[in-house]
Amino acid sequence: MFSNKEMFTETFLQRLEMTCGKSFQESTKRDHYHTLGIMIREYVSSNWIKTNESYRAEKEKQVYYLSIEFLLGKLLRHNLLNLGIDDVVEEGLKELGIELSDLEEMEADAALGNGGLGRLAACFMDSLATLDLPGHGCGIRYKHGLFEQKIVDGYQVELPEQWLRHGHVWEVRKADLAVDVPFWGRVEAINNNGKLEFRHLEAETVMAVPYDLPVVGYQTDTVNTLRLWSAETTPYPINRDIMKYKRDTELISEFLYPDDTHDEGKILRLKQQYFLVSASIRSIVRSYRKQHASLIDFHKYVGLHINDTHPVLAIPELMRVLIDEEGMSWEDAWHITTNTISYTNHTTLAEALEKWPVRIFQPLLPRIFMIVNEINERFCQDLWTQYPGDWRKIEDMAIIAHDQVKMAHLAIVGSYSVNGVAAIHTEILKQREMNQFYQVFPEKFNNKTNGITHRRWLIKSNPKLTSLINEGIGTKWVNHPEHLKELQFFQQDSAFLEQLYEIKQDNKKSLAEKIKAKTGIVVDPLSIFDVQVKRLHAYKRQLLNVLHIMYLYNRLKEDSSFQMYPRTFLFGAKASPGYYYAKKIIKLINTIAEKINNDKTVSDKLKVVFLENYRVSLAEEIFPASDVSEQISTASKEASGTGNMKFMMNGALTLGTLDGANIEIKEHVGDDNIFIFGLTAEEVMNYYQYGGYTSVDYYHHDKRIRQVVDQLTNGYFGDLDNEFEPIHDSLLMENDQYFVLRDFSSYIEAQREVGKAYADQNRWLKMSLANIANSGFFSSDRTIQQYADDIWNISSVKGKVR
Numbered sequence: 001m002f003s004n005k006e007m008f009t010e011t012f013l014q015r016l017e018m019t020c021g022k023s024f025q026e027s028t029k030r031d032h033y034h035t036l037g038i039m040i041r042e043y044v045s046s047n048w049i050k051t052n053e054s055y056r057a058e059k060e061k062q063v064y065y066l067s068i069e070f071l072l073g074k075l076l077r078h079n080l081l082n083l084g085i086d087d088v089v090e091e092g093l094k095e096l097g098i099e100l101s102d103l104e105e106m107e108a109d110a111a112l113g114n115g116g117l118g119r120l121a122a123c124f125m126d127s128l129a130t131l132d133l134p135g136h137g138c139g140i141r142y143k144h145g146l147f148e149q150k151i152v153d154g155y156q157v158e159l160p161e162q163w164l165r166h167g168h169v170w171e172v173r174k175a176d177l178a179v180d181v182p183f184w185g186r187v188e189a190i191n192n193n194g195k196l197e198f199r200h201l202e203a204e205t206v207m208a209v210p211y212d213l214p215v216v217g218y219q220t221d222t223v224n225t226l227r228l229w230s231a232e233t234t235p236y237p238i239n240r241d242i243m244k245y246k247r248d249t250e251l252i253s254e255f256l257y258p259d260d261t262h263d264e265g266k267i268l269r270l271k272q273q274y275f276l277v278s279a280s281i282r283s284i285v286r287s288y289r290k291q292h293a294s295l296i297d298f299h300k301y302v303g304l305h306i307n308d309t310h311p312v313l314a315i316p317e318l319m320r321v322l323i324d325e326e327g328m329s330w331e332d333a334w335h336i337t338t339n340t341i342s343y344t345n346h347t348t349l350a351e352a353l354e355k356w357p358v359r360i361f362q363p364l365l366p367r368i369f370m371i372v373n374e375i376n377e378r379f380c381q382d383l384w385t386q387y388p389g390d391w392r393k394i395e396d397m398a399i400i401a402h403d404q405v406k407m408a409h410l411a412i413v414g415s416y417s418v419n420g421v422a423a424i425h426t427e428i429l430k431q432r433e434m435n436q437f438y439q440v441f442p443e444k445f446n447n448k449t450n451g452i453t454h455r456r457w458l459i460k461s462n463p464k465l466t467s468l469i470n471e472g473i474g475t476k477w478v479n480h481p482e483h484l485k486e487l488q489f490f491q492q493d494s495a496f497l498e499q500l501y502e503i504k505q506d507n508k509k510s511l512a513e514k515i516k517a518k519t520g521i522v523v524d525p526l527s528i529f530d531v532q533v534k535r536l537h538a539y540k541r542q543l544l545n546v547l548h549i550m551y552l553y554n555r556l557k558e559d560s561s562f563q564m565y566p567r568t569f570l571f572g573a574k575a576s577p578g579y580y581y582a583k584k585i586i587k588l589i590n591t592i593a594e595k596i597n598n599d600k601t602v603s604d605k606l607k608v609v610f611l612e613n614y615r616v617s618l619a620e621e622i623f624p625a626s627d628v629s630e631q632i633s634t635a636s637k638e639a640s641g642t643g644n645m646k647f648m649m650n651g652a653l654t655l656g657t658l659d660g661a662n663i664e665i666k667e668h669v670g671d672d673n674i675f676i677f678g679l680t681a682e683e684v685m686n687y688y689q690y691g692g693y694t695s696v697d698y699y700h701h702d703k704r705i706r707q708v709v710d711q712l713t714n715g716y717f718g719d720l721d722n723e724f725e726p727i728h729d730s731l732l733m734e735n736d737q738y739f740v741l742r743d744f745s746s747y748i749e750a751q752r753e754v755g756k757a758y759a760d761q762n763r764w765l766k767m768s769l770a771n772i773a774n775s776g777f778f779s780s781d782r783t784i785q786q787y788a789d790d791i792w793n794i795s796s797v798k799g800k801v802r
């Protein structure tokens with residue numbers, strides 16, 4: 001039905017009548033979107049079935065990527081591109097007077113994630129399928145994804161997100177594959193001929209219903225599965241209070257927790273975590289049993305990867321299945337489990353390491369708690385043998401201590417691989433944060449620097465740049481992104497650089513129009529588009545960016561001879577609804593924007609725009625139009641970052657600290673093609689360890705700092721009621737925990753260099769080209785191949801699948 005335009009339009013019209021029950025004349029854009037989606041899903045389904053059949057027939061090892069978040073965004077254009085039918089569809093629709101881009105507008109972002117961690121999972125799905133690897137995703141089908149952000153009077157207001165309002169055309173509900181997940185109740189031990197057996201009684205059972213999404217690889221027949229679980233009531237609950245049972249059950253898959261760092265400390269969150277892993281493992285084991293007589297070789301055919309600690313209960317859950325259901329010994333079960341589970345750590349922020357109070361954990365998951373307890377006791381015994389008498393060490397490393405279950409400790413002890421997400425992050429894990437574990441299990445630790453799918457973040461989102469690259473070096477890079485390096489041949493080609501310039505200008509004009517339409521603010525596409533888009537967090541230091549803008553404004557107002565290249569500062573960021581400080585920063589950005597944008601005396605030099613509701617689909621419009629990529633986290637705090645890679649791939653230059661993957665970006669692009677400033681991670685960590693930083697000194701000794709810090713509370717920007725006192729206090733009273741003032745001067749200097757470089761257009765274009773040319777390493781295809789080779793031990797099934 002997609003082999004040519006005519007065939008497509010004919011089928012489309014037929015299908016439209018069949019699925020919507022309307023004539024073409026009566027039909028709406030939504031009907032068109034829906035019809036097209038259904039056609040694509042049908043088109044994919046035979047390869048989907050074949051892929052699964054061949055995995056079964058070949059007994060291929062299957063990897064399941066367990067993640068509490070999948071930040072997918074829109075799928076229509078992405079799927080068309082991967083299937084190679086985007087042109088046929090676009091032209092066919094045109095014949096009918098329909099614009100494909102209008103239909104894309106109809107699709108809601110699937111925002112089942114907060115930020116980087118969830119987006120990584122989505123990029124990995126794309127790379128797994130594209131590389132023909134037998135890898136699938138398991139997640140939760142939240143009824144409401146990440147909240148929708150509105151800005152009202154400069155404040156963030158959260159609205160519930162409604163992505164399922166019009167249904168989700170890509171999913172297939174598989175009610176017959178539902179599994180039961182038990183909570184609460186009690187455990188009974190029975191002596192069965194001298195063997196202790198455990199039964200979980202009087203549990204409240206929740207039915208987990210899978211919704212499967214096909215994951216289509218790029219130009220391949222492989223179609224993997226992303227299985228999202230939805231919580232529903234079982235037909236026969238033992239519970240007497242039906243209404244309460246229904247509420248409690250449906251709540252499990254109702255909301256995504258809108259926080260990517262803090263542990264909310266809610267029972268519901270723990271319920272979600274167990275729900276995800278238990279449903280996933282039960283369904284994986286069920287299909288495994290159809291193929292294999294016993295589970296004794298389970299680890300040879302199944303890999304379970306846990307994306308951060310949220311799914312770490314996969315460890316005790318698999319132990320439970322092996323011991324309670326299969327009747328295995330503890331030792332056999334432990335051998336299988338610790339050869340099945342691999343774990344990615346995403347943070348060293350202490351406040352983000354998950355811990356659960358025993359008083360919550362034990363009653364909710366009584367049998368799982370027993371198993372965690374046993375894992376802990378055996379681990380502590382091993383430690384005792386290795387470090388006799390070292391109570392302190394055992395207390396530090398225990399999985400359960402001081403009535404808390406430490407999820408990261410469980411993850412390390414119960415898995416065979418622990419990876420960080422950028423070189424520096426892994427080193428910090430090994431040498432500092434998890435050094436004690438590294439000494440006990442050095443062989444488990446390894447690095448896998450994050451990546452992004454260049455199919456979504458370049459080919460799909462920046463078609464003009466894609467065409468230019470294809471004209472320059474052909475299309476090999478599409479399957480082998482390291483070939484982007486060949487773009488370096490065009491460093492001296494002024495015609496090529498000129499085209500690069502024009503493309504960036506076109507993209508900036510499109511974004512400028514969008515900004516005008518959305519906010520009324522007129523921005524000049526000839527100014528530098530200086531962009532910081534990411535979750536709002538103190539460690540990401542949007543504040544440093546804001547203080548610098550305030551400084552520039554002061555200079556412009558006070559010194560008529562002050563020269564600067566015109567700038568447009570763009571922000572996009574959601575703050576967790578309960579994160580008071582982050583919300584103050586949003587208000588601050590909007591407050592200074594209001595004043596600056598309405599001051600005619602600076603309007604040819606400075607504009608500040610806050611784009612509301614930052615999300616994947618908006619991100620896709622921003623990266624291609626960016627000149628400067630702000631990656632200014634306090635060194636040591638950003639595990640990797642992936643936004644930095646998307647900017648680079650679209651030719652923006654990084655202005656950043658030596659943190660996360662910025663360091664590897666610098667190594668790949670060369671010192672001359674990046675702007676680095678600020679403290680190193682080593683210096684930051686030494687300050688934390690030994691002290692020696694006094695923010696007030698910087699306030700007193702640098703009048704640029706004094707001026708902007710004072711302006712936070714003196715009403716200069718038109719704020720009332722001590723609005724920004726908490727920010728002011730964080731800098732001076734709380735000694736500026738993120739070293740904003742410490743790095744301020746260095747940041748101003750680096751920003752001056754940025755302006756100077758941009759003013760030399762030829763130099764800038766060469767730098768920009770160098771960034772694109774060296775971005776291939778940051779494709780998630782490279783990352784996933786490394787996971788496949790070094791951690792999962794799986795290989796391409798290309799040729800085996802037909």
Ligand SMILES: *Cc1c(COP(=O)(O)O)cnc(C)c1O
Pocket residue numbers: 114115116119533534535614615616619640641642643644646
């Ligand atoms: C890539 C991405 C992120 C992660 O950005 P960082 O700068 O790495 O924190 C967050 N949200 C969205 C929508 C993204 O596309």
